[in-house]
Amino acid sequence: MLSPRVIGPAPNPDRRCHIKATLHEMEKDAIWGDVCRNLDTEDYLGDDYCILHNPNPKKDPKEFTDIIEARLKSNHCYYQAVVFPVPFETNHVDFKLPLNFFHAVFYSYIDILDGQITNIYLDYATFHGSVRFYHLNFSQSATFTFSHFKNNASFMGSWFERSDFNHAVFDHKAEFNSWAKFRDDVNFSNVKFQGEVDFNSCTFEKAVRFENSEFSDAHVTSFKRSEFQSDVIFDGAAINCYFDFEGDSSRRVFVKNASMSMRNTRVNKPEHLTFHTVDLRPNWFVNVDSRKFVFTDVKWINIDWWREKGFWNNFRNLVHSTLLGLRRFSTGKGEEANENIAEELKSLENRGFDLQRKRLLAIACRQLAVNAEDNNQYDDASKFRFMAMETRRLDHGGWRRVLNLYWIYKWTSGYGESWRRAALVLFGVWFLFGIFYWQLGSFNSEHLFDLPQSLGYSSLVMLLQKPEPRPASNFTFTLYILETIFAPLQVALLALAIRRKFMR
């Protein structure tokens, strides 16, 4: 047996500690100087190792523990590639110096409860036993990149500042629940979650990334009563499990400045992705097929504004947008007239979409409309269809924004979604032509029309009844023809809007 600490010259280079981890020579040099320093080596399966790096899980636990405890007590920071054969347990201990556990291997469990760790580096570490970091305050940084958790990993109630789990692998359950909190950006990109994932009641104050992460099947990933206060990014992730976002009346998961991205997210079973009692925005579903996602009690932000302000506000908007169109036409600049859509497009721009934002948003809205329609949420379906059409209309610049079919469709029937508007326009057509016939018309009969008669005449023209007397001037004939074209079209639009309302 070797003595735990040998005071004396550096070990003979030929009998240097082997250090099993795949490391550069420079890194090994540092480890020889810091970790293996003053430790003698012994042979294990043909290679020489110091007691800390010896990969034998049955190495002397007492000797190992004595060295580790002495070093922790003397504020030693370096434990790279150390192989722990024994549990690592502390309770109410504060670690003020940075702890470096790069490439460390833990054969037994880790229990670090209720303390503070200023900086800890567990990159490339392997955890064979369970890991419990309960109610810890990682007060500056905690990194777990390329680490491998081969058993349950729990960070229950812990608070993180800067933290990084890039390329980590969780073979079993991963828990970041019980009011755990990420106070700075956290990176879960390229992580493989192979067991249950529990982020319940976790708060993300800054951005969280799950880019290209994998959530394996037969398990549940849940974000119940979690809170995202900034960006959450699932771009390129593969979701193969039940995936739950569920809020309640006090915590609706996505707060005001939150934004979600599911760009090219692969959702294996879309009917397993559920959003329950949460606030969402349409632009978050750009570049992902949302038609089968499950939306229950969802409040959609930015889909109402344009419709709920009433006809006269819409009329004012028409004037406004026409003026803007003019300005756009003359200067090439100008804002969008629809604040909702402008905000959604801005959000897409902030998320790095530079081309075809309007087209993508329109597609996303159409898919959400199909989803709502399939789930009998006709009101939402109607709003999404309206938004999709409106976005397509705004895709045109300048005058073409106003003088196109979208525009006519919008103002005559709210893209077939508003029976009130269709009825009002039909009424307008009937009334206006009545006035025209009364004031401007000339007819074969000597008989002069009064207003009620003119309106009656307009009704008959509208119903294609070819009323007498016949128009006498070209102008009156043109009016007559125009009404026989527009009135039936408007009747058809009204019928369509009513049908949308009642029959699906």
Ligand SMILES: [Zn+2]
């Ligand atoms: Zn060593």
